[in-house]
Amino acid sequence: MSLNDEISKGDKMDKSSKLYKKAVKLYNSGYIDKAIEICDKSINVNRRNRAALNFKGLMHYFKGDLNAAQRVWEINYKYNKDEISKKYLKDSKNDEEKFNIYSEAVKLYEAINVNESLKLFQRCEISDYNCININNYIAMCYVKKGEYNKCITYLNKVLKIDKNNLMANNTKSKLKEYGIIKNKNNYKKVIVGIIVIGLILGICYVYKNISSSKVKNYVNSEKVKDKKDKYKNNTNKHAYDVSENNKKVNDKLTNKKAVNNIKTKEQKSDVKFSANLVKQYIENEEFIKLYNSLISCNKEELSINDRLIYEKGINFMKESGVNYFYEKGREYLQKENYNEAKENLLRGFRFSDGSFLKSHIVYFLGITFEKQEDVSNAIKYYEIYEKSYSKGDYAEETLYKLALLSVYKNKEDAKMYANKLKKNYPESIYNNSKMKEIINN
Incomplete structure (x- = not known):
């Protein structure tokens, strides 16, 4: 090996080490998904x-992806003879049984058998495997039991690792909505309010001491200004009104265009199907490009080989693409970028048949449309959830939202x-x- 090769190797190790430290810092700050990326x-x-x-394996382990964790540790042991990875692999074999217990606990929870499901979830606490999901479910069990302090403890465990965890933040928002968690910002608002009032009183006092002549001069100057502006305002009024009316029409059409955006893309069939590109997209996990390639062609017109x-592309979307678009949708929803959230969730929804994520995607589509005040589409997806997953994770919330939103559409449905x-x-x-109030009216 030459001196240049040694230097290059050293630079790579140094860069890799810096990125690793950055990943650890992100994880410690509660950003596990970003930490995995780095x-x-x-x-x-x-x-x-x-x-x-090892660190990447552990993070997948915490998220409940045992296969991904074991694959990473196997690579580390195979190529680096790492003894820690070997120990992780040995210990993780017991977690396969734990996953079965977890799955049974979820079924009991969905069947509203809270006490029995809680016992099983607590059995899963022996190790940190799948701890994010387990702690989320334990928190929700305690919500249903009315033991809110315990619920908050488990929510904090989740949010310490994953600040953007939608399930935990959704539960926490519910507790805030009903006054179980006090909003710490209220104290700040009170202080700010006092300061503002003090400033207003101070300004009033100053203005009271302004001489009457200065006030008169000020008023006269304002009248002159008003006269100068009057003609300009009248001239522009018609154009302004037209602009405002057009804006209102455009605003009403915005959501409709956004909802139909993907459908419009799907109607484009002028893009030729490229088997080589699809293979490349699968290999590189370029999900958006793969999605566009699959929906822009007519399967019936393809050759046997194509x-x-x-x-193969369809199967890859079902196996991995659904999860990718679901996570992206959650990420954008958390950032309140509702158009991007909606587009990604709709992409995931298209390939979600048979996926355990479908119920989550349906529910979060309802939330996304609700956030955009698109009541019709919000009700549409909440109704899909209520009919298909009446005992699912979000059954209570869905019934509550359907009752509230249906008041504007059908009061009898709201009462139901x-x-x-x-x-x-x-x-x-x-x-x-x-x-x-809805029931009694």
């Missing part, structure tokens, strides 16, 4: 970075959903004065 970059620079490989590649919520979940925190 950790991947560290490994791409130096595939023999033992610490980065159909095989097409089906409110009564269903009351009957199926008599202890739910959603059985509040709003529901009683």
